[in-house]
Every structure is written in C-alpha cells, then in structure tokens.
Amino acid sequence: xxxxxxxxxxxxxxxxxxxxxxxxxxxxxxxxxxxxxxxxxxxxxxxxxxxxxxxxxxxxxxxxxxxxxxxxxxxxxxxxxxxxxxxxxxxxxxxxxxxxxxxxxxxxxxxxxxxxxxxxxxxxxxxxxxxxxxxxxxxxxxxxxxxxxxxxxxxxxxxxxxxxxxxxxxxxxxxxxxxxxxxxxxxxxxxxxxxxxxxxxxxxxxxxxxxxxxxxxxxxxxxxxxxxxxxxxxxxxxxxxxxxxxxxxxxxxxxxxxxxxxxxxxxxxxxxxxxxxxxxxxxxxxxxxxxxxxxxxxxxxxxxxxxxxxxxxxxxxxxxxxxxxxxxxxxxxxxxxxxxxxxxxxxxxxxxxxxxxxxxxxxxxxxxxxxxxxxxxxxxxxxxxxxxxxxxxxxxxxxxxxxxxxxxxxxxxxxxxxxxxxxxxxxxxx
Numbered sequence: 001x002x003x004x005x006x007x008x009x010x011x012x013x014x015x016x017x018x019x020x021x022x023x024x025x026x027x028x029x030x031x032x033x034x035x036x037x038x039x040x041x042x043x044x045x046x047x048x049x050x051x052x053x054x055x056x057x058x059x060x061x062x063x064x065x066x067x068x069x070x071x072x073x074x075x076x077x078x079x080x081x082x083x084x085x086x087x088x089x090x091x092x093x094x095x096x097x098x099x100x101x102x103x104x105x106x107x108x109x110x111x112x113x114x115x116x117x118x119x120x121x122x123x124x125x126x127x128x129x130x131x132x133x134x135x136x137x138x139x140x141x142x143x144x145x146x147x148x149x150x151x152x153x154x155x156x157x158x159x160x161x162x163x164x165x166x167x168x169x170x171x172x173x174x175x176x177x178x179x180x181x182x183x184x185x186x187x188x189x190x191x192x193x194x195x196x197x198x199x200x201x202x203x204x205x206x207x208x209x210x211x212x213x214x215x216x217x218x219x220x221x222x223x224x225x226x227x228x229x230x231x232x233x234x235x236x237x238x239x240x241x242x243x244x245x246x247x248x249x250x251x252x253x254x255x256x257x258x259x260x261x262x263x264x265x266x267x268x269x270x271x272x273x274x275x276x277x278x279x280x281x282x283x284x285x286x287x288x289x290x291x292x293x294x295x296x297x298x299x300x301x302x303x304x305x306x307x308x309x310x311x312x313x314x315x316x317x318x319x320x321x322x323x324x325x326x327x328x329x330x331x332x333x334x335x336x337x338x339x340x341x342x343x344x345x346x347x348x349x350x351x352x353x354x355x356x357x358x359x360x361x362x363x364x365x366x367x368x369x370x371x372x373x374x375x376x377x378x379x380x381x382x383x384x385x386x387x388x389x390x391x392x393x394x395x396x397x398x399x400x401x402x403x404x405x406x407x408x409x410x411x412x413x414x415x416x417x418x419x420x421x422x423x424x425x426x427x428x429x430x
Contacts, residue, residue, distance in 0.1 A: 004038055005034060005038050005039075005040050006038060006039055006040065006323075006327045007040045007042060008039055008040065008041055008042070008078045008079055008323040008326065008327075009042050009044040009076055009077055009078045009079070010026075010041060010042065010043050010044060010077070010078070010079050010080075010081055010319065011044060011045045011046075011047075011071040011072065011074060011077035011079070011080045011081070012043060012045070012046040012047065012071075012081045012083065013047050013068050013071060013072075013080065013081065013082045013083060013084050013090070013093060014047070014048065014082070014083035014084040014085070015046050015048050015055060015059075015064075015083070016083065017307075017308035017311075018083050018107055018134070018308050018311045018312050018315065019046070019081075019083045019312075020055055020056050020057045020308065021308035021309045021311070021312035022081065022083075022312040022315050022316060022319075023043050023046075023057045023059065024056075024057045024309075024312075025309070025312050025313065025316050026041050026043055026316065027057070027058075029316065033320055037320060037323075037324055038327075039320065039323050039324060039327065041319065041320075041323065043059065043060065043063065044060070044063060044074075044076060044077060045063050045065060045070075045071045045074060045076075045077060046059060046063050046064050046065070046071075047065050047066065047067060047068035047070075047071045047084075048064055048065075048066070049066070051064045051065070051066060068084070068089065068093055069093065069096070072093050072096050072097045072100070072102070073096070073100065077102065078102065078103075078323070078326065079102060079103050079104075079105070079319065079322055079323055079326065080093070080094070080097040080102050080103070080104045080105075081104075081105045081106070081315065081319065082094055082097075082104060082105070082106040082107075082108055082111075083106070083107055083108070083315075084108070085108055085110065085111075086108070086110060086111070087110060087111055087114055087115065090106070090108055090111050091111060091115055091118075091119070094106065094111070094119055094122075094130070095118075095119065095122050098119070098122040098123050098125075098126045098128060098130065099122065099126060100126075101126050101127070101128055102128065103128045103129040103130070103131070103322035103323070103325070103326050103331070104119075104123070104128075104129070104130050104131075104322075105129075105131045105132070105315055105318040105319050105322055106130070106131075106132050106134075106135060107132070107134035107135050107311055107314070107315055108132070108135060109135040109136065109205070109208045109209055109212060110208055110224070111135075112132050112135050112208075112212050113135075113207075113208035113209070113211040113212050113223060113224040114208075114223055114224050114225075116132075116212065116215060116221070116223075117221045117223075117337055117339075120334045120335070120336075120337065121336060123331065123333070123334070124333050124334070124335065124336065127331055128322075128325075128326065128331050129318075129321070129322040129325055129326070129331045129332055130334075131143075131318035131321060131322050131332070132212070132318070133314045133315070133317060133318050134311045134312075134314035134315045134318070135209070135212060136162060136209045136212050136213060136289075137160070137162050137209070137287045137289060137301075137303070137305045138164075138287060138303070138304050138305040138306045138307060138310045138311045138314060139303050139304045139305070139307075139310030139311065139313050139314055140287055140288075140289065140301050140302065140303040140304070140305060140314075141301065141314070141317070142213070142289045142301050143212075143216055145301070146158075146213070146216045146217050146291070147216055147332070147334070150291070150293060150296065150299075152295065153293040153294055153295035153296050154293060154294045154295070155217040155218065155258070155291060155292070155293045156257060156258065156292050156293060156294065157255065157256065157257040157258075157291075157292040158213050158214070158217050158255075158256045158257075158289060158290070158291050158292075159253055159254070159255050159256075159279065159289075159290045159292075160206075160209070160210070160213065160253065160254045160255075160287070160288065160289040160290065161251055161252065161253065161254075161279055161282050161286075161287055161288050161289075161305075162205075162206050162209040162210070162213075162254050162287050162289065162305060163200055163203075163205050163206040163209075163252060163254075163287075163305070164192060164284075164285035164286065164287060164304075164305045164306045165187055165192045165193045165197065165200040165201070165205075165285070166200055166201060166203075166206070166231075166232050166252040167251065167252065167282060167283070167284065167285060167286065167287070168183075168187050168190075168192050168193075168284050168285045169183040169184055169187050169193075169201070169232065170183075170232060170235065170240075170249075170250055170251060170252065170270075171283045171284050172186060172187075173235070173237060173240050173250075174240050174244070174249060174250070175283075177237055178237075179236075179237060180232070180233060180235060180236070184197060184201065192285055192306075201231045201232055201233055202229060202231035202233070203229035203230060203231045203232075203252065203268035203269070204224075204229060206252060206254045206268045207224055207227035207229050207254070207266075207268045208224045208227075209254060210227050210254035210255070210256050210266050210267075210268055211223055211224045211226060211227055211266060213254070213256050213289070214256035214264055214266045214340070215337065215340070216334075217256060217258075217291075218256070218258045218264055218340065219337060220264060220337055220338050220339065220340035220341075221337040221338065221339050221340055222256070222264060222266055222340045222342070226264075226266055226340070226342045227266045227267060227268060228266075228267040228268070228269075228345045229267075229268050229269075230267075230268065230269040230270065231252075231270075232252050232270050234423060234424075235250055235270055235423070235425075236422070236423060238355070238422075238423075239353075239355065239423045239425065242353075242355070242394060243272050243353075246272075246396075247274060247275045247276075248272035248273060248274055248275060248280070248427070249272070249273050249275060249280040250270055250271070250272055250273070250425065251270065251271060251273050251279060251280070251282070252268065252269070252270050252271075253268070253269065253270070253271045253273070253279070253426075253428075254266075254267075254268045255267050255268075255269075259343065262341060263340075263341045263342065263343040264340040264341065264342055264343060265342070265343040265345070265347075265348055266342075267345060267348065269425075269426055270425055270426075271425060271426040271427065271428050272353055272425050272426070272427045272428065273428045274428060274429075274430040276430065277428065277430075278290060278300045279300070282302065285304070285305065285306060285307075286302065286303065286304060286305060287302070287303065287304070287305025287306075288300055288301065288302040288303075289301045289302075345402055346401070346402050346403035346406070347401065347402065347403070348401070348402040349399050349400065349401055349402070350399060350400070350402070350405075350426045350427065351380065351396060351397055351398060351399050351400075351426070351427035351428075351429060352377075352395075352396070352397045352400065352405055352424065352425070352426060352427060353394075353395070353396050353423070353424070353425040353426075353427050354394070354395045354396075354397070354409075354421070354423070354424055355392060355393075355394050355395075355421075355422040355423040355424075356368070356392065356393050356395075356412060356418055356419075356420070356421050356422060357390070357391070357392050357418070357419040357420050357422055358391050358392070358393055358417050358418050358419060359391065359416075359417050359419060360386075360391035361417065363417075364391075364417040365384075365393070367415055367417055368393060368412065368415065368417070368418070371408055371411045371412050371415065372395075372397070372408055374411070375404045375405075375407045375408040375411065376400070376401075376404050377397050377398075377400045377404050377405055377408045378397060378398040378400065379395055379396075379397055379398070380395075380396045380397055380398045381395070381396045382394065382395050382396075392422070396427060397427075399429070409421060409424065
C-alpha cells in the first residue's frame, strides 16, 4: 500500500465504444490501481458530440460537454485521453494538451501514422508523455515491448496480422468455404466491418498500423503514405483451396523490414503463409505480431486486436504509466526521429503465386513459360486445371524481384492466349 495518494484527473475526448469501456474499467480497477501505484484516477470531464445520448456507463454529473478545447485547457485536468479519431481536430487538441504540459494517451492510429513525428517532438519539448499502445493492436502490448524490452536488439522484421476484420473474413473463407462477398456481409452483420469496409479490406487500416510499428521498431519516422497496399477483395475460394493443398493459409500481412543498408520497406498485402508458421493459426478477429530480431530470434504477441474493453485495457495501461511519470516529473521520450529512407517496392523480393486463365491450345504453356524466363522469374511449380476455354494455369515462383515479377505480369496480360490474370499472391517462405 502507498502511504500517499495522488489524484489524477482525466479529461476524455470522445466516449464511444472505447471511451465508455475506459470509464467502466477505471471504475472497476481504480481501487486496485490505487493500492498498487498510489494513483487515484478520476474521470473529471468528457467531451462528446451529443451530450443527450444515452451511454452504457455512469458519468459524474456535469462532466459531459461539447467543448473539447475547454477540456484540454481546463486547469483541473491533469491528463488528456484522445479517442475522437481522425487527424483534425485531434492533432490540434493533442498539441495544445502537450504544450500545456499535460500527458496525452491516444488510440488514434491515423493520427500517429500521419503526424506522429510532430507530436513526438511536442511531447519531447514539453517533457511529458505521448503514449499510444492502443493505436496498433488493441489489447496486445506491442509498442512498449518494441520501445523498451527489445531496445537491446536490432529488429530486422515485424510481420503482423493487425486487422481483425480481414482476418475474420479470410478465416470464414478458409474454414467454411464462404465467398469473399458472403464473409464480408457476415462480418458487417456482426459489427466487425463498417458499412463502407474499404479502409479494412484494401489494407489502409493495416497500413497505418504498419507505419507505426516500423517507426518504433527501427527508430525512424515512417508515415502511412510510405506503405504500399494490396487488399483481400480479389482472394477467391479457389485460391484458398489451392493454398490448403500445398499446406498454406492466406492472411493479410503488414510487413515492416529494415535491410543492412538501413533502408526501410513497409507493405500490406495478402500472402500464402505456411501452415507451420505461428501466424497461420491466428483465427477470427484476433491479431498477432511476429517480431524477428538479431539477439532474440523470433517472438510472437497474440490477442484481441479490437473491441471496446480490450482496446480500453491498453489505453488504461498507458494512462497509469503516464500518470505515474507525471507524478515523478519524468516522461518516456521517443526522442527526435530521423526520416526513414524508404526502399522502393520494386526492390522487394518474394516468392509468388499466380493464377491465370488461358486458351487451351498448342504452344500456350511454352509461350507463358517463355515470358517468365524473359523477365528472370524462375518457376518453382506449375499445375494445369480444366480444358478448352476454362483452362487455368497455377504457378508458384522461386524468389524474384518485384520489378521483374510485375514486368512478367504485364507481358502475360499482353499474350493472346491469356484470357486474364485471376489472382496474384506473395508466398512466405517456409
């Protein structure tokens, strides 16, 4: 037990699913936190769009307000929790709070992925915390381990399943044989996917999280615009069946890696993952982050990547950390980060899966194989399915440069015998 108790008054910006869950957790866990740390957390003011809206938690009388700016500037507020999302007005509110010497905890991936460097510098200048554990993978602690526990090793690659919506869709397609459209409709009915699912299914949500992971893992600023994206809307049941036959699962991966030359590559794309790889067994809406480092080898962090209470749990952990540092007059500085040198996506290397529909006539296979050879892409395996106008060729290549593979694709699409390129996937080496 702590002999002295410090009261830390929280100002919340936003009270949606995560905000309401956070208020509930403060109520449930407050006495335990106080006994362990000597910090008494009080939710003092909450800025919301609609003050009259019914909320699933009890809030102190008079704490709700429309005035987010007023919450930030209230001298009685010690620590600000930003849960409104988006870049503005969140950016301005966070900057104001930091300049006032108030620590900020945020779950806003878009904000951190786009203007994080500016915010880190403001926090450094003010000598207070800016913490964002919940911005990447919900309840999974990954930012703090990368910042602290793994600071003594060089991280080479971080590979994550960091979007629960797409992982749920791919799991339903894999285990129940659902089509992409049916699995997406189910995800929407369960609340996993938005009415407009573009940010999830085209990889933009995962891309923002990948940018944050890369920034922290490699100590250099990576923004969302540095990330190349491919989504899962083109994945078919036939692709999944073929992957299963060869011992793979298809997952949407966020990959961040740093080469020996210091350049950073960050991308999001669906990939065939060997069934023996730990990421292949991540099912449903769960997330996982697989870390490869020189001294530590391979690590995987796994858990619920979304949801009100899991995400609020990560937010509350940051609140306790920031509140403790505020009381001690310290902060967990990220420091001034240099801009990452981004490796062009054309220089990436991978094995590839390619599914094309062709006209089944003499010389087709020879012509197709000639295109691969011309562009220095070596074929590891090939299968033919069907006959006549429904003939399909399925290739897996050896490792090749992205630029060579894209040139191969362009040339294949120009062949008279090729009806269309149906699917393209990266293949994670076993």
